[in-house]
Each structure stands twice: as structure tokens, then as C-alpha cells.
Amino acid sequence: xxxxxxxxxxxxxxxxxxxxxxxxxxxxxxxxxxxxxxxxxxxxxxxxxxxxxxxxxxxxxxxxxxxxxxxxxxxxxxxxxxxxxxxxxxxxxxxxxxxxxxxxxxxxxxxxxxxxxxxxxxxxxxxxxxxxxxxxxxxxxxxxxxxxxxxxxxxxxxxxxxxxxxxxxxxxxxxxxxxxxxxxxxxxxxxxxxxxxxxxxxxxxxxxxxxxxxxxxxxxxxxxxxxxxxxxxxxxxxxxxxxxxxxxxxxxxxxxxxxxxxxxxxxxxxxxxxxxxxxxxxxxxxxxxxxxxxxxxxxxxxxxxxxxxxxxxxxxxxxxxxxxxxxxxxxxxxxxxxxxxxxxxxxxxxxxxxxxxxxxxxxxxxxxxxxxxxxxxxxxxxxxxxxxxxxxxxxxxxxxxxxxxxxxxxxxxxxxxxxxxxxxxxxxxxxxxxxxxxxxxxxxxxxxxxxxxxxxxxxxxxxxxxxxxxxxxxxxxxxxxxxxxxxxxxxxxxxxxxxxxxxxxxxxxxxxxxxxxxxx
Amino acid sequence: xxxxxxxxxxxxxxxxxxxxxxxxxxxxxxxxxxxxxxxxxxxxxxxxxxxxxxxxxxxxxxxxxxxxxxxxxxxxxxxxxxxxxxxxxxxxxxxxxxxxxxxxxxxxxxxxxxxxxxxxxxxxxxxxxxxxxxxxxxxxxxxxxxxxxxxxxxxxxxxxxxxxxxxxxxxxxxxxxxxxxxxxxxxxxxxxxxxxxxxxxxxxxxxxxxxxxxxxxxxxxxxxxxxxxxxxxxxxxxxxxxxxxxxxxxxxxxxxxxxxxxxxxxxxxxxxxxxxxxxxxxxxxxxxxxxxxxxxxxxxxxxxxxxxxxxxxxxxxxxxxxx
Numbered sequence: 001x002x003x004x005x006x007x008x009x010x011x012x013x014x015x016x017x018x019x020x021x022x023x024x025x026x027x028x029x030x031x032x033x034x035x036x037x038x039x040x041x042x043x044x045x046x047x048x049x050x051x052x053x054x055x056x057x058x059x060x061x062x063x064x065x066x067x068x069x070x071x072x073x074x075x076x077x078x079x080x081x082x083x084x085x086x087x088x089x090x091x092x093x094x095x096x097x098x099x100x101x102x103x104x105x106x107x108x109x110x111x112x113x114x115x116x117x118x119x120x121x122x123x124x125x126x127x128x129x130x131x132x133x134x135x136x137x138x139x140x141x142x143x144x145x146x147x148x149x150x151x152x153x154x155x156x157x158x159x160x161x162x163x164x165x166x167x168x169x170x171x172x173x174x175x176x177x178x179x180x181x182x183x184x185x186x187x188x189x190x191x192x193x194x195x196x197x198x199x200x201x202x203x204x205x206x207x208x209x210x211x212x213x214x215x216x217x218x219x220x221x222x223x224x225x226x227x228x229x230x231x232x233x234x235x236x237x238x239x240x241x242x243x244x245x246x247x248x249x250x251x252x253x254x255x256x257x258x259x260x261x262x263x264x265x266x267x268x269x270x271x272x273x274x275x276x277x278x279x280x281x282x283x284x285x286x287x288x289x290x291x292x293x294x295x296x297x298x299x300x301x302x303x304x305x306x307x308x309x310x311x312x313x314x315x316x317x318x319x320x321x322x323x324x325x326x327x328x329x330x331x332x333x334x335x336x337x338x339x340x341x342x343x344x345x346x347x348x349x350x351x352x353x354x355x356x357x358x359x360x361x362x363x364x365x366x367x368x369x370x371x372x373x374x375x376x377x378x379x380x381x382x383x384x385x386x387x388x389x390x391x392x393x394x395x396x397x398x399x400x401x402x403x404x405x406x407x408x409x410x411x412x413x414x415x416x417x418x419x420x421x422x423x424x425x426x427x428x429x430x431x432x433x434x435x436x437x438x439x440x441x442x443x444x445x446x447x448x449x450x451x452x453x454x455x456x457x458x459x460x461x462x463x464x465x466x467x468x469x470x471x472x473x474x475x476x477x478x479x480x481x482x483x484x485x486x487x488x489x490x491x492x493x494x495x496x497x498x499x500x501x502x503x504x505x506x507x508x509x510x511x512x513x514x515x516x517x518x519x520x
Numbered sequence: 521x522x523x524x525x526x527x528x529x530x531x532x533x534x535x536x537x538x539x540x541x542x543x544x545x546x547x548x549x550x551x552x553x554x555x556x557x558x559x560x561x562x563x564x565x566x567x568x569x570x571x572x573x574x575x576x577x578x579x580x581x582x583x584x585x586x587x588x589x590x591x592x593x594x595x596x597x598x599x600x601x602x603x604x605x606x607x608x609x610x611x612x613x614x615x616x617x618x619x620x621x622x623x624x625x626x627x628x629x630x631x632x633x634x635x636x637x638x639x640x641x642x643x644x645x646x647x648x649x650x651x652x653x654x655x656x657x658x659x660x661x662x663x664x665x666x667x668x669x670x671x672x673x674x675x676x677x678x679x680x681x682x683x684x685x686x687x688x689x690x691x692x693x694x695x696x697x698x699x700x701x702x703x704x705x706x707x708x709x710x711x712x713x714x715x716x717x718x719x720x721x722x723x724x725x726x727x728x729x730x731x732x733x734x735x736x737x738x739x740x741x742x743x744x745x746x747x748x749x750x751x752x753x754x755x756x757x758x759x760x761x762x763x764x765x766x767x768x769x770x771x772x773x774x775x776x777x778x779x780x781x782x783x784x785x786x787x788x789x790x791x792x793x794x795x796x797x798x799x800x801x802x803x804x805x806x807x808x809x810x811x812x813x814x815x816x817x818x819x820x821x822x823x824x825x826x827x828x829x830x831x832x833x834x835x836x837x838x839x840x841x842x843x
Contacts, residue, residue: 033799036603043558117570120562173557174573176598178605198602198609199799200686200791226684226789227799230668235683238675368802399551399804406564442563 024219026502026520028513029232029241033199033225038181039155040110040170043117045420048153049512050223053204054094055155055187058085058104059148063506063517065327065423067148071099071156071188080143080464081126087134091211093158094185094192101130106159106168108138116170121421122150123439143462145469149422161186190214190516191221199225216518236261236497242520243505245513247497249314249371260500264507267318267491269325270418272370274380274487275432277411278448283362289355290411296484298349299412302387303380304341309490312375316493322477323417323428325491327509329466330425330473335481346387358388364410365395371492373414405445415443416492420510425473429457433480453479521832528828532821537588539817543810544584552576553600553804574600587810596811601803606811610793615695616686617785617792621777623699623712625770628719633759633766635720636727640735641754651724658721663780667714667787674710682707684789711788715781719773726769730762737761772827775820 030050035042039051058072072085091099105128111118112125124144129137140147162168162181171179185193188211191204204221206214224241226232229248235241237258247255247263256263276290277283289295305319318325321336350356365377374395381391391412394404405413419427434440434457435449456476463469480486494511504519554571571577575586590597596606639648675683687707689696698704734740735758743753782794789795793812800808 035601038603041603042601043556043562117558117562120558120566171603173598173600173603174575176595176605178598179603182603197791198604198612199789199795224685224789227795228684228787228789231671231684231787231789234668234671234676238679238683240675240683397551397802399553399555400549401551402555403552436564438565439563 024217024520025222026218026220026243026515026518027222027224027241028515029224029226029235029244031225031229031232031244031246032227034202034223036182037185037193037196037202038171038179040116040118041179041182043120045153045512048118048155048421050202051155051185051187052153052189052512053191053221053515054185054189054193055157056189057154057156058087058151060152061423061514065508065510067152071104075148077464078137080462081140083138083140083147084131085136085138087136088211089134091188092209093161093188094207095158095161097158097160097186099156099158099188100133101136102159103156104128104136105130106162107154107156110157110162110168110170111154113169115172120439122154124150143464145461145464145466146422146424146426149424153421156188157181158186190216194220214516216516218515218518218520221515236499239499242499242502243496243513244498245496245511247495249316249493249495252495252497255497262498262500262502264496264498264505265316265493266507266509267316267325268418268494268511269327269420269423269491269509270370270416270511271320271323271325271491272376272414272416272489273320273323274412274489275415275485276446276448276487277361277408278446279408282359283409283411284360286359288411289353289359290361292353293483294349294353295355296487298346298353298387299384299389300339300484300487301342301346301349302383303339303487303489304383305338305489306341308376308379312372312379313490313493316495317371317490319490320488321481323432323480323486323488324419324425324477325509328419328423328425330470330477332474332477335474335478343386350387350389356388358390360390360392361411362409363391363393364401364405364413365393366398366401366414367395368397369401370414370416371494376489377414408445408447410445413445415486418510423510425470425477426457426460429453429473429476430461433457433476433485448485450479450483450485524832525829528825532825535821536814536817540588540591540810540814541584543813544580544587547806547809548580550801550806550809551804553806556803557600591811591814596814597807599800599805599808601799601805601808606807609796609808610811610815611694612696613791613793613796615697616790617778617781617794619697619699620708620711620715620781620784620790620792621774623708624716624719624777625774627712628716628723629766629770631716632720632723633727636724637731637754637759639724640728640731641750643732655721655724658717661717663714663718663783664787666717667711667784670710670714671787680706681710683710686791711784711790714787715777715784719777722769722773723766726766727759727762730765731758734758734761768827772823775816775823778819779816 034047034050035044039048039055056070058070059067060070062068071088071091073088075083075085078084087101093099108125108128112122124140124147126139126141131137165180167180171182190207190210192207194203194205196202202223206219226235232244233248233251233255236244239260252263255261277288278291280288282288309315309317309319319338321338324331363377363381365373367374377393377395381393384391404410417428430440432443433453435454436444436447453476456472460469460472496507498505502520506517508514554567558567558570575583599606599609602609635651639651642648671683674681685707686698687703688701689698689704690700698708740753740758743757781792782797785792785794786798796808797812
């Protein structure tokens, strides 16, 4: 009897020990792998997100997505084009090297190098100079209010380490030579890279020398891509992974019903809207009716946003009246009113514009772009058919569709914008709505031009007073709505799923897991 | 004989060139890699620059010529997505695919041969008919369905085997093996079974047909007449005589399995060459796609050429007219 009791006790104790040791390992089953360990290697925000556990920026987002000091402790604007950053002292990289001004300069140089796919992430950067070991002056092309927002995503490398391994410039794919930073990482962040096998497993271990007080209790992160959605769900149910940032919508009820899994749902910052060709001719020739405001209004009135939300998105999206989400600075609830569904009104407007019998145009959608995009486009196409216009649906994967969109081979297309990485309404205004001009209007694929908006955006781009700047941006967004430059649809849903053993995992509206806030 | 060899090898090289040519034709339709490589904030000018730098603006024949010249020197370039040398990426993944294919082949022989024998010697029995019928299902079920059903039953419900991955691997030189660890062996079972299902059916049907043929032969009748026990007649005398075509077919099918493993690899997140290829397609990683297609076609062509040469060595009639 005593022996049995000891055996039981030993069993319980070893189980307890095992769970104590295992509880701090967090197994993340992601829908895709990171491109490489080098966050400046590929224009991919997911890679930057994952590598943010290893590398940090001068500033970072806190739990509420507000900007807070990270490697910089304070900053001041010396002149509209020069910012001075005071750096945190006593921070060291994972290899033990101390963090100083030289590291900041080397990192900013590397990300803005001509070969860097991410140089667009820091558009205002001109030069950086060292004042002393812990002070850096950053010089800009012009006054730029969103520098801090951009800097949240500019990871700081160790200058000495880069020089030692000949990695001071980003890997140039055209030259066909591999880079050291692709396979090795050395940051200041809360986790260090232990090992990496592409497409199989990347292991991060906690950095005991992190400068900040950890809010997490993880000792190890095993990051495993599981690209098949069904397998990911199975792995979560069988307890082989603790978390996925991409739980398939159709499996959510099943996951929610499982006792060992919890589902986290909310709407994303990513707002989905339709953009239109505004050239003189349609993609397949003929006069372009989309240049008539009444036609655009008719097309907007013909879309039943609530039906789309309730049926296509299974009630999980948030119908939108603006092209930005409520969390984004520049948002105005007054402007976010849904355009009422009005079939007769739409038909009347079309007739008034001279198209009582409708017209045909190319409607370009992606098969792997946004949540339920194929069904969404099919539903919108059939709603439009009811007012007599004939959308020709063209659905294919993103890499096939994008050249058509940029090359004037589409008349209406879907676009999703989360305003990442800057989290400000300036992002869609400068990149989508502004006329095509150098760095502006990169996503102005339909060639529209509203000088009034351009003037507002230009003024906002150099306005350092936040309230004044946001007022200008809101005004520009009002014109976007009034002129129906875009037809807003919704903020799409995002769904994470985690094992019931995970105690705390904040779900951020930008759909980025930040595991330094996770408790298991 | 020498002339025959040269002819076969020249043929093989022509096939490889044709494969590379068709691969390049297809790449024109998979989309624009630059859209995936640069992030949202890059300007059109930056996109055009990168396209020009990667040589994507050149004509089709120029791109094809450059690829063939480099590939002939063993240089497949660098992956757009992973920024690693393509040849290294593929070498890193080859062991995973190869082990999977070998284990699947062993399973298919171990299960297929006995089933084939049973259905041949017990022709007409209800279980033989049932096995014949089941084998049709085995051929017609798509392998991703088989994979997911196996995962649901053995990982989720029974919790016996992992749902994905290679488990634990051991590095022996450049070769990584999962066969030496318990976790690795547990992980390979489900994908290997899923991959072997089609193969089992093939082996079983082939063995059955051959057995029926051999069982009618005179030496079997004599063996029976001498009173040799049925078990020995069937397994020692009959089965041996029908293994030749099974061995040939199995060798030829290895190329097939390597190529078709990509579906199984995707379902089980098996980090092999097929998964690499699928990822490359998603990200329009042209260097990886081109190299994968060339290497897989090389395996096919090499296996076929070796079989042809072996036949020619064995059977002089095949080279008589030409050589």
C-alpha cells in the first residue's frame, strides 16, 4: 500500500514537474513561414512581425497600439527636418555587444540602401549622424510627422556584427550571393534565435538579459509553419500546437466546441473596399462610364452591405462607410455612415447618367487575397446585375491579378488596407487616393486625380501639429466618400485560436501576434 | 553499344531541355514575383528597377538561354523568397522526400505483395473480391483526402501519431534523417501510408495478374503433382517467378512518388522538395520552381535511361539494329 502511494505521489510529482517545464514552451503553428531571419530581406510584414521578437526598433507599439519608447528613451524635433533621439543605455545585443549610436546609424543605412526591399518603409530618411554614444540626429528629406510610426518597424542591428559578417548592405538577389543575416540573427529583443529549419521549425529562446521587464512567462517559442488549414486545425485539436494566427473561418464552430481550444475573434484594421478605373477608356475599350459620379453612386447604392456582412461574412465583419477602421487616427464616425441599399435609386441614377441599359466592365478579384474574397465578389457581381450593369468577374491568385490591376486591365478591383505599418489615415491617402506622382499614389491604379485632396495631403504631410494634421486628413477622407472614389465594404474578421492552457494572449487589431505579452 | 549509349544520353538531354523550355513558358503565366517581393510602400519605379535587375524584362528566349547556360554549370541562382542558393535549398529538402518515398515503397511492397498473392490463389473467395473492390477505392481516393482522414483518426481522435512535421531529425553529414529517432519514425508513418495507398493497389494488382499467369505454368502443375505443399508452391515457386516485373515497376515508380509526394507533403507539412515547390508557386519564386522541375525531370529521365541501358545490356536484340 505504501509503495503504491509513493508510486502515485512520484507520478503526480513528475507530471507536475513536466507540466511546469513544458508550460513555458509556446508552440505557434503559423499558416506560413517567415522569408528569412533577415527582416530587411523581403517586403513582407509577417516576417517583420515574427522577427520583432528578436529585433527591436527605436520605438514600439504598446498593448493599445500607442507608440512608446523602446531603444530610444526620448526624442525632440530640432528643426522640421532634424529629429534628435536619446538612446537607452545599458542595452546589449544577444552576442553581448553594447547598443550604441553606431548601431542605429548602420541599421538606418541598411534599410534605406538601394537594394533594400523595405526602403519604402522609411521614405523620409536622408541621413543619420552621431552626436555622442547615446545620441543620434536623424535628418529627413522634408518635414514629416509620421517618423515615429515608421520607426516602429525599423529593426536595429549591431553595427559591429554586420561589419564582421560582411552584411552591412541587404542581400542582393540579382547577384545571387547569400547573406549572413539570412541565416543568423543578433538583436536586442526579448527572444533569441536558437535554430531554424525553413518550412519546418524556427526556435526562439528567452533572452535573460533583456533590458525591459518581461510581461510574458515564456522560455521558448517553437514557430512551425503548417500551411494546410485542415492540418493546422487538427494539430490544435490534438494539442500539438498552442496557437495559430490563422484559424480557418469554416472550422471556427468546431474549434470553439472543443474543450481544449479557445477561439479569439475580432475585426481587423484591414478595411476592404472597391476601387475603380478612372481613365478615359474601359479596360476592354469604349468610353468609361465610371468617370460619372452618378454611375459610381448607383454602384454604391446597389450593394447591400448588411447582407454581405450577414451572409457572405457570416456576421463576423463590420460594415464600413469609410476606407479606414475606427481605431485609425483621422477616423470620423460622422463619415462612417453606411450608404443605404437603394435599388430603385440606383437604377434612376444610372438612367440619369445615360446608362439605362447598363454597361459591361471587368471586375478583378483575387482568390488568395482577403477573407472570403471570392464569395464576396460573386455576391457583389450579382447585386450589380440587378441594376442592369454587367461585371465580368476575373478571379485568380494575387501575383497574377496585380499586374492586370497596375496595367489598366481591370475596371473595378478589391483592395484591402490596414494602414500598416504606420497606423494612420495618412497611409491610404498618400498611397492610394493621391494622384500618381513619384512616391505618392503608388496604388492609384485607376489614374484618378483630385487636386483638392492632393493639396490637403501635401499640407498634412509636413504638418507637425497632430490635431491640425488629422483634421486635414479627415477632410480629405470626406471628399473620398462624397466623390465615391472608393466604395468601402467592411473591416474583415480575423480569427486566432489558442490552446486552453494559454492564460493570456492579447489579440491586436493589426493581426500581429506579439508573444512578449503572452502568459501560459 | 557505345553508339547506343550516346544516343540514349542525347535523348535524355533533349527531354531535359524540352522540360526546361515548357517550364519557362508556364512561368510567364504565374504572375509577377516583384509584387510579392516588395512591400506595399514601394513605388512603381522601384518595382520596375527590381524587375530589370532580376532580368524579368528581357525577352523569353534571352531568359531561357541564360537559365540553360547557368543550369548547365550547376548554377540555379538564388531563391527570391528565402534568399538562399536554390541548389542548397533543394539538397536540404531532398532527404525528407527521399525517406518518405522509400518508406512508402517498403510499405507498398510489404502490404501489396501478400494481398496480391492471396487474391490470386483464393480467386473467387468473398474476401478476395472485397479486396479487389477496396483496391479500386484506393486508386480513386485523392491523396489529400486520405491524408486528412488519417490525421483525424490517428492524431486527433487516437492521439497516436503527430499530425505534421518530421518529428526529430539527426544530421549525418549533409543528410538529415528522421529514421533514427522514435519521434521521427512516428512522424513518417502517416504520410508514408498516405503516399503508399495508391502504390499498394498497383503492386497488389500486378502481383495478382502475374500470379494467375504463373500458376497456369507447367512447372507449378508438376510441383503440385509431386505433392509439394501448397504454401511452398505458392510462395517459393510461383511468387518468385512473378517478382521481376514488380521490381522493375517499383524502381520506375520511385520517380513518380517523388513527384507526387508534393500533395502528401503539403497536407502533413513534410519539409521536402514538394512543399518547397508549392511554397515557390505561391510566392512566384521562379528560380526554385525552375530548379525543382529540372531536378525532378532529371530523376525521371535518369531512371528511365538506366532501365533502358540495363535492358540493352541484358537483351542484345534491343541494340541489334542500331548498334
